[in-house]
Amino acid sequence: MRNEKEIRDLFPLLDIKVNDRPLIYLDNAATTQKSKEVISEIEKFYSLENSNIHRGVHHLSQLSTDNFEKSRITVQNFINAEHNHEIIFTKGTTESINLLASCYREILKKDDEIIISEMEHHSNIVPWQICCQNTGAKLKIIPFDEHGNLDLETFKNLLNTNTKLVAITHISNSLGTINPIEEIIKLSHEKNAKVLIDGAQSAAHVKIDVQNLDADFYCFSAHKLFGPTGVGVLYGKEELLNLLPPYQGGGEMIKEVDFEKTTFAPLPFKFEAGTPNICGVVAFKKAIELIQRIGIDNIKEYEDKLLSYATEKLTKIGGLKIYGQAKLKSAIISFNIEGIHHYDLGLILDKMGIAIRTGHHCTQPVMKKFKIAGTARISFAYYNTFNEIDKCIDAIEKAKKMLL
Amino acid sequence: MNLSIKEIEKEIIEEFELFDNWVDKYEYLIDLGKSLPKIEEHEKTNENIISGCQSQVWLNAKKQNNEVHFFADSDAIMTKGIIAILIRVLSHQEPKEIINANLDFINTIGLKEQLSPTRANGLVSMIKKMKIYALGFEKKL
Numbered sequence: 001m002r003n004e005k006e007i008r009d010l011f012p013l014l015d016i017k018v019n020d021r022p023l024i025y026l027d028n029a030a031t032t033q034k035s036k037e038v039i040s041e042i043e044k045f046y047s048l049e050n051s052n053i054h055r056g057v058h059h060l061s062q063l064s065t066d067n068f069e070k071s072r073i074t075v076q077n078f079i080n081a082e083h084n085h086e087i088i089f090t091k092g093t094t095e096s097i098n099l100l101a102s103c104y105r106e107i108l109k110k111d112d113e114i115i116i117s118e119m120e121h122h123s124n125i126v127p128w129q130i131c132c133q134n135t136g137a138k139l140k141i142i143p144f145d146e147h148g149n150l151d152l153e154t155f156k157n158l159l160n161t162n163t164k165l166v167a168i169t170h171i172s173n174s175l176g177t178i179n180p181i182e183e184i185i186k187l188s189h190e191k192n193a194k195v196l197i198d199g200a201q202s203a204a205h206v207k208i209d210v211q212n213l214d215a216d217f218y219c220f221s222a223h224k225l226f227g228p229t230g231v232g233v234l235y236g237k238e239e240l241l242n243l244l245p246p247y248q249g250g251g252e253m254i255k256e257v258d259f260e261k262t263t264f265a266p267l268p269f270k271f272e273a274g275t276p277n278i279c280g281v282v283a284f285k286k287a288i289e290l291i292q293r294i295g296i297d298n299i300k301e302y303e304d305k306l307l308s309y310a311t312e313k314l315t316k317i318g319g320l321k322i323y324g325q326a327k328l329k330s331a332i333i334s335f336n337i338e339g340i341h342h343y344d345l346g347l348i349l350d351k352m353g354i355a356i357r358t359g360h361h362c363t364q365p366v367m368k369k370f371k372i373a374g375t376a377r378i379s380f381a382y383y384n385t386f387n388e389i390d391k392c393i394d395a396i397e398k399a400k401k402m403l404l
Numbered sequence: 405m406n407l408s409i410k411e412i413e414k415e416i417i418e419e420f421e422l423f424d425n426w427v428d429k430y431e432y433l434i435d436l437g438k439s440l441p442k443i444e445e446h447e448k449t450n451e452n453i454i455s456g457c458q459s460q461v462w463l464n465a466k467k468q469n470n471e472v473h474f475f476a477d478s479d480a481i482m483t484k485g486i487i488a489i490l491i492r493v494l495s496h497q498e499p500k501e502i503i504n505a506n507l508d509f510i511n512t513i514g515l516k517e518q519l520s521p522t523r524a525n526g527l528v529s530m531i532k533k534m535k536i537y538a539l540g541f542e543k544k545l
Binding site: 019341342343344346347348351358359373374402403 | 426427481
């Protein structure tokens with residue numbers, strides 16, 4: 001049973017006031033708030049454990065290395081990876097995608113093809129555009145329909161033996177669509193194409209099992225699941241990561257350096273040059289443990305209720321249109337009210353202590369498809385409440401009266 | 405004789421002093437935005453757009469009798485309200501006056517929040533563009 005007070009008390013920031021009103025934080029797709037345990041772990045690390053990892057022989061180095069590697073195992077279990085060295089720590093989803101795109105830049109040839117979708121975040125478009133520009137490979141796009149469902153028939157037609165990689169978002173950050181990644185992976189593998197899933201919006205909201213999915217690559221950010229900013233994960237199957245060239249050169253990622261030839265370290269270190277965000281990675285473990293304690297299925301079930309409740313209430317507001325009404329949706333609602341600019345709405349809600357996001361959400365192709373400049377977006381986390389939805393709806397009504 | 409930039413700023417500060425809460429202030433900005441004459445669609449070009457993450461502004465200027473006249477529009481009403489204030493202060497002034505205006509009344513009337521980075525295009529870019537127009541006219545003298 002969800003104990004509301006217990007959950008809310010875990011997140012100190014939820015208790016602050018903004019513009020003299022109690023904060024209602026509905027911008028969780030951008031970043032989530034951090035739990036007390038994450039915050040105190042950060043303090044503990046710098047107060048008692050700080051040291052560089054993997055190279056030192058002294059006590060502190062051993063301690064921080066142990067804690068850093070424990071986090072890797074926690075992530076491994078969280079997404080059910082087969083090996084812990086399949087977990088590469090990065091600074092975020094964007095870097096994870098760039099890491100992979102930079103490796104693919106070395107191996108792709110002219111006539112190779114990469115498939116992405118029309119609903120990708122810019123960070124899963126631009127790295128592949130650069131990759132294609134550098135290699136002569138072609139970028140193909142899966143469109144989506146007016147409800148926000150991917151057009152799988154077109155996808156099947158786009159797939160061919162030249163397709164080397166399919167890079168698809170698990171959950172759309174602007175439409176909330178949960179994509180049928182199981183089917184996408186299956187279809188791709190039939191043509192021997194590898195698949196990268198952008199899990200930035202899914203890790204805190206739906207169950208991830210990379211082995212069951214048979215995903216080749218999967219990435220996500222810690223900060224969107226109650227963890228610190230500046231930490232991300234790239235999961236890759238061992239045999240694929242071994243085939244890829246290294247990403248950045250530097251310390252940690254080498255086995256032996258000679259001016260004639262340098263040999264690279266084994267996984268995961270081959271992809272982790274330089275001193276990583278040690279503290280962030282260590283504290284990330286606490287965030288995952290919280291999700292595991294609550295249970296991802298309980299989170300999903302509760303957030304689904306928030307989504308239906310908010311959708312129903314919003315639909316009753318005159319002139320309000322929701323963008324993204326896919327069959328399977330995560331707790332993200334993008335909308336506009338006729339005659340009102342999303343920016344004006346955002347400014348007024350902010351004055352009432354309500355944090356929402358406005359703009360194109362780094363998905364300009366989605367906005368172009370709907371012929372709009374942007375939307376207002378509400379996105380939930382497990383700590384949000386039905387009462388907050390009621391207050392947000394009232395605030396939207398008030399803003400509407402002011403603006404129209 | 406037109407009022408000077410400083411004199412208009414003083415007027416605006418006095419008007420804003422009457423508001424004791426944000427709702428009144430925002431409603432006033434919304435009204436200003438609504439009353440700002442629209443500019444024609446064909447005058448909204450790539451040359452005069454100030455594009456940002458949140459809202460777009462189109463800003464035109466012309467010179468008459470050594471005075472700069474500004475015309476602007478935005479897709480967001482609050483942005484339009486803010487630009488209406490800037491137009492009230494800077495329109496019908498000589499280029500030199502516009503270039504040298506420091507516009508510190510913006511802080512006094514509590515619109516400083518409009519200067520935070522994501523909202524910057526709402527205000528900083530608008531002022532910059534207005535000064536660039538004035539600079540262009542000044543050089544043509």
